[in-house]
Amino acid sequence: MAFFYKRSVLILLSVLLFLAVSALAGFLYWKKMLAAPLPIQNSVIFELQKGAGVNQALRALKREGILEHRWPLRLWLKLYPQKYVLRAGEYRIPKGINAHALLDILTSGKPVQYQITLPEGLSFKEVLALLQQQAKLDVRTHDMKTGDIMQAAAGKDYRDLHPEGQFFPDTYQFHKGVTDLHILKTAYSKMQQVLKEEWDQADQKKLPYKSAYDALIMASIVEKETGVPDERARIAGVFVTRLQKKMRLQTDPTVIYGLGERFKGNLTRTHLKEKTAYNTYRINGLPPTPIAMPGRGAIHAALNPEKDGSLYFVAKGDGSHVFSRTLAAHNRAVREYQIYKRKQNYQSSPDRAEQ
Structure with a gap:
């Protein structure tokens, strides 16, 4: 057992x-x-x-x-x-x-990050097109009206705010599934922040602007006029001087913006004579809205113009400009640099209509 x-x-x-x-x-x-x-x-x-x-x-x-x-x-x-x-x-x-x-x-909650760059000088329409091309974004703006987009980006009190120039050009990070409206909201807030900072630091009494919005309009023109950073303040100086002397701005980018889709790459004398709200050859003062997205450099230049007495400038053909104090000197510069047949007239020479 x-x-x-x-x-x-x-x-x-x-x-x-x-x-x-x-x-x-x-x-x-x-x-x-x-x-x-x-x-x-x-x-x-x-x-x-x-x-x-x-x-x-x-x-x-x-x-x-x-x-x-x-x-x-x-x-x-x-x-x-x-x-x-x-x-x-x-x-x-x-x-x-x-x-x-x-x-x-x-479990980290840290998904893959992507980025999109909104370059300086884009129009609102171009910004939307760029956002809508991003496969990783949840695109909501395709069928939205402008007022609805502005409400989503800026708030219900801004439905009627013109969208041009209201979004700061920068590089924005996002992860898959973020909406394009989120990017616009971030860019709008950044523009308000930058504009306020530059406006508060400027000597406003010496400037011909009634509000920061006027400065934003000027900055958008400066942005479209030159891609040379060192010229921005001088370009702004020409336009500020002309405003203070009650002279018309006579800048091609505003005319082109006013033409919209009718502009096919060749700015004609007929275009310059056409009366639109943006034709600064025909209207006094600033156009009613910005014409593009200005960066901080252009905003700073608009609020800190370099006034050296120049009233005119003409594109040299390499992206830079020749500045002149008199119409006679300007006309000589125009004749000298006419050999550079610009393919597109995005950089203007004030008083072109007088030539």
Whole structure:
């Protein structure tokens, strides 16, 4: 009887030992799987869909070859369900990381960042077109009216605000799913901030502006007139001097803006004689709105003009200008640089209509 009892005990101990060894081996194998590098040869982008649960996420990871086996992570997440909250979004998964690091990425809430640059000098229409080309943005503006866009960007009290020039040219970061309206709202706020900073620092009593908005209009003209940073203040100086002398601005970019889609690349004398709200050869003072998005440099120049007595300038053909104090000197410069047949007349020479 004792023999059979001892034998049963030995068998039980053997079974328990076997189970313990198997459990330890299984545990070590599980830990090894969690610590092993993921089976990807290069960095990949993985999108965790909104509302996806753990099982859906693991299936997607395996389907895309990021995980070889699902069970190690499934077991880990069952043991620590409160520690890991998966967050929807696109994530960059670098090669060489293990399952633990993968979980840290998917629960970080730090998705892949993209960027879009809105260059200086774009019109509102061009800004919308650029935003609508971004595949990673959630584009909402396609079928929206301008007033609805302005309300979304600036608030309900600004539905009737003309959109031109109201968005700051800069590089903006975003992740997939962010709306183009969010970018516009950010750009609008940035423009208000920059304009206020520059306006508050300017000697407003020496300027012919009734408001910061007038300065924004001038800045947009300066932005379209020259791509040479060192010339901005001098260009602004010419226009400010002309305003103070009650002279017309006579600047081609405003005429072109007023023509809209009718402008085909060749500005004619007929265009210069046409009466529009933006034809500064025909109207006194500033046009009613900005004509483009000015950057900080152009805004600063409009509020800090370099007044050296120049009343005229003409494009040299290389992006820079010749400045003149008298019409006679200006006309000589025009004749000298007429050999540069500009393909597009985006850079004007004031008093062109008088030539």
